[in-house]
Amino acid sequence: MRNIFVLLFVLFVLSCKKDSKFKDEQLGIVNVSVSTTERFTKTADNVTIPINIVLSAAAPKIFTVSIGVNNDTINELINNQQLAGAILLDNSYYQLPKTAEIRFGLDTFAIPLQVSMQAIEKYYGNKLALAVTLSNPGKNNTLNAAAKTAIVIINTTDIIRQSEIHYVSFTEAGKILEQPSGTDHILGTKEVILPVSVSLGGVAGSAFTLSVSAAPDTAQSLIDDGTLGGSVLLKEGDDYTLPASISFPANTNVAKFNVIVKTDALRMYELNKPALAITLGEPTKHLLDSVKRTLVMVLDPSRLIETDITNTNIKYTVQYDNGNTNENSPKLIDNNVNTKFLLGSFTSAWMQLEFATPQITGAYTITSANDAPGRDPKNWKIEGSNDGVDWTILDQRTNQTFGSRFLTVKYTFSNQDAYKFYRYTVTAVGSGNLWQQAEWRLLKRP
DSSP: OOOOOOOOOOOOOSOOOOOTTTOOOGGGOOOEEEESSSOOOOOOSSEEEEEEEESSSOOOEEEEEEEEEEEHHHHHHTTTTTTTTTEOOOOGGGOOSSSSEOOOOOOOOEEEEEEHHHHHHHHTTTEEEEEEEEEEOSTTTEEEEGGSSSEEEEHHHOOOOGGGOOOOEEEETTTTEEESSSSSOOOOOOOOEEEEEEEEEEEEOEEEEEEEEEEHHHHHHHTTTTTTTOOBBOOOTTTEOOOSSSEEOOTTEEEEEEEEOOOHHHHHTSSOOOEEEEEEESSSEEEEEETTTTEEEEEEEGTTOOOGGGOOSSSEEESOOOOOTTTSSSGGGGSOOOEEEEEEOOOOOEEEEEEEEEOOEEEEEOOOOOOOOGGGGEEEEEEESSSSSOOOEEEOOSSSOEEEEEEEEEEEEOOOEEEEEEEEEEEESSSOOOOEEEEEEEEEEO
């Protein structure tokens, strides 16, 4: 701890000798004043300054005294150049008790002035000032008129070093971020989820929140000046969505949120590289990095669009079929989750798609049908072939379950080879000898 507080007034005067025996009948009315200590404690979130209420003698009875601030005093001192360079500490940045209860026998009582570290960081390099004043001492005690106000001056450079300031910024700010930038994005046939990372500098403390908003003017200016030549601006709401705010959990230096982009927008601008910009604002703690509070993103549709190619096949064949046209094989790929393909006396069965030209796929979906969970597929495999004879296993699943009816589950696998034929083979169901399934959809991934 360091000495950082300057007291501008003499703050207390002893008006009588303290009685060491603390006998009520031997003690009279006391004179009350206030003083500051030159010590402080700090955490990642706050600085705590003890403010001392000083009695001229030990308190003869328990009593209360009111505590407040006098901003006019500080403003007058600043205007008169007596606090040159100081800034009034705004009430949004500190907490101070409104009253203090002085117990019998005490001659000094410390109250905490808790100042947010956000104020220290925001006004770093300046001095912050606050006038703490006492009023209404109970039990007929009196105030020392010359020492009822203490001027607290906080030299921010004595609290922290500049390198300790907690700046909040986009982790990838400072450059044009091309998306996808990694492997943690999530592709879909209707929307693409792009995770965005926000960083907190310094030692993390308690939880806090900050706002997120679109910055279309920033992106448009970069398009107009040629920095993003050939790009087109995506519109928030129409083309993508953002959360209104994000939360940093306690003791965490990184938080993430998702930018959700509609695949229709990516397809519309498939020959361009659509762009957007987002900005951070209003942290409940700490400071925004003025340079890295905004992130510009350029999207590559060719690497983000996932396409359902199921019904672009030129031939669909199955190993077994159902004579009931309400529950036969076409229902498996009719893109309607309310219909289903059902087979009885089931042991295993395959369904096969043939395409005019070889296709690269790395994902598929399975949708459970309407009733009897025991009929759901449990074990299966996906295979690829270019001649319909020699097959390569691309994905294999066992002991799968579906938590509800009409539930669509997406499965992905690694594959960079193009195949003309894709075969889905179910080898076991949950229980019994009936198999049913609402949909099987094959997805082409970039």
